[in-house]
Amino acid sequence: MARLVDLAVSAVLLAGLYATMAYGLGLIYGVLRVVNLAHGGVIMAGAYLGWVLYGWVGLDPYLSIPIVVGVTFLLGMGLYRGLVRHLPRGPAGGPASLLLLFGVWLVLRNAAYLLFTGNDQSIRTAYSTRAISLFGTWVDASRLAVLAIAVVTPLLLHAILWRTHLGRAIRAVAQNADSCTLVGIDVERIYTITFGMGTALAGLAGLLSATIFSFNPGFGSGELLKSFVVVVLGGLGSVLGTGVAALILAVVEVFAILVLPSYLTAAVGFVMLVLVLVVRPGGLFGQRVLG
């Protein structure tokens, strides 16, 4: 029973993280039709940012959420205005945007190596290992905190997209950017903000991950892959779809850990990807993300 609770907590926690990350990737793709290959790098940046704030200023990681989200948001806007904006949109720009953002990822990785060395780090606060009793077993406080935040975030995002003016504009641009200019929506501004939101989600996911996992500058490639799996499985623009897909991935992973040696579990993400592609390329909810 205790084991089960532990596994369940792990699964939901991972699901929340994956959903947050996937939303970050999916938002940028859905609106700009650009795959943010620097996604993993920003996740890593979020982790290091939180770690630095904790180490230098002693700022509790959960309190530093606004700062990390803010910084990665600005980073994303800067990336868009400085670099991505100049690329041709549409199929012609495909490989170009990929390679450009890949270059950004390399730069981020190198910066992290230079600033922080390649050693594994993590954010351990005084209460990280404090356990809370839950259904008869003890669960780490930090894991519960991350679980709560990671589950709330996609819901918050959904609220933004569906209940605010900005959200409506974003969804409109995602559907048909050209028509939006006709009704006076500043499409470039929406692109900039959306890119920033995507990277902010990635940064948040990175920060949260840092409190429970260890990380190094190479962190993020596995996460990029998993975000991608969730986006393909769950389809674009559906919180439910993303959530369910994230949960499925998390559950599979949690059980895989029981059976496989630890460093093979990263391969699980990829195997799932191939399975999804072969079995149901349209995703669970039929929203085509491919081709």
Next chain:
Amino acid sequence: MTSPDSATNPRSSSGAPGGDAPLLATRALSKTFGGLKAVDAVDLELRQGEILGVIGPNGAGKTTLFSLIAGSIAPTSGEVQLRGWKVSGRPAYKLVRAGVVRTHQIVRPFPNLTVAENVTVGAIHGAGRAPGPARERAAEVLAFVDLADRARDLPGTLTLAGRKRLELARALAIVPEVLLLDEVVAGVNPAEAMRLAGLIRRIRDERGVSIVMIEHVMPAVMSLSDRIVVLDHGKKIAEGAPAEVAADPLVIEAYFGKGAGGARA
């Protein structure tokens, strides 16, 4: 590169079922998207050497019909037959190699290839039905549509009319038996439209291609077609010679709404 294998190429099979089978036929062809019946039990026949016009108000399912015939999408029910043999459900490229070629409503030239190269890609798959190397056959087709002087240019430098002729050339290079033209004449100025219409007639007369054409430009479709089929909301509502169809009250109603029966189109 490869010639159509005899299993998919009905032309090489001996004894089609029913000696008088039309060249192309759809039998109760239907396609449903979600809850929407885009094409609803359409029966249609194309006879050898015919130009069949397909008209109907916007959203009537005409392009979907073409996509079904060409194999780009699979039917929900019903069949497409080539000389009596069932060809529906096969991938598009196999149908092309069997001689059923379509053009697109919004032209889709390969932007990274020159005009000549665009046509050559088609000529590659017309091998086996016409002698000679692909490049030479491509040149001949380019001359036929009067684009020979633009052979080395990129499609982006052509006018819309030029790109439409390019799309036609590319289709012709495949040496089709059935050509599905999707609004070829629309969107160009009247002079160009006449030129394209003339080209279409020559394609049937000089190259022996049977044609199905979707068109909104009424003068063109009325003058070119031997017969016309009218679709509305996915269903066939009328069929016959152009003059009959133009006078059919159902057709007038489909285009102009109820009560328009008194007014002439």
Next chain:
Amino acid sequence: MRALLGARAAIAFAVVVAALALLPVVLDLSPYDRNLLTLAFLMIAGSLAWNWMGGYLGQVSFGHAAMFGIGGFVAARLMMEPSPMPPLLAWLLGGVAAGVFSLGAHPTLRLRGPYFSIATIGVGEASRLVFTWWEDFTGGASGLSLPIDIALKARLYWWALGLAALVVIASFLLRRSAFGLQLLAIKADVDAAADVGVNATFSQDVVMVLSGAVVGLTGALYASFFAFIEPSDMFGFDRSIAFVLMSVIGGVGTILGPALGAIVFVLLRQFLLASYPQLYLGLYGVLLILIILFEPLGLTGLGLRALRAWQRRRPHGGAPRTVAAP
């Protein structure tokens, strides 16, 4: 005209290859220089093969290290005890193994553009993990040591040159052939290509297998060259990045750009490892960004621009200019 250009280029190519073949003998090259050239030849072959997928077909792979590694380890295993095979046979089998593996990656071809690329990251990473774990085959983290054969290492110069020359010829033939034209059509618009009779699935598989097999062959020769290989290097993400970079630097999609890029890359890498080892990832990144933003066709693009500028300043004969040139 076209035939003449072809003949001239072919002769020039033959001359260059002959010159390179004679170089070590005529100039009495030091082992260091000879090794550098050997490596360059291998990378030329690898990057050109990568470009068949990334440039001609337009499917950018970030996972070619998987094929490189498989080719290398299969060949290495075959050349080790208990029954070592002759190197050529081992290399070819390495290439074949990599080709077969590529076929296994077929499902990823359903993906278009960026999604394909991300999937290939997965292929590369999953391969690295699995092969690192498969110690019996790859020696795990400690890697494999091949029997040292100094004579073979010296001869590898010519083997590598031969491979590079073959791949260059193949690249030309592929690009100029009917098949190559179909690849470009698929790259532009896969659905329209199908509407013109192109069997996209089959064509993509063929390119993937060819590309994978050649890169595997490159890995196999690489294994003999260094006589020691380990999974984290052969299957590593840096290895995959290298293939991408070489083609981008030289000019993705051009016939010879990747070859140029390979040469630059090998030299650049030597320089960076010697002088700024801790910056090389970041420099690659900056290079990628600059190239994409300013000259997507890389060095080949720069070369074309220079050529056009030069042509404008010196017009060849014909109608007299009405305006005097500055």
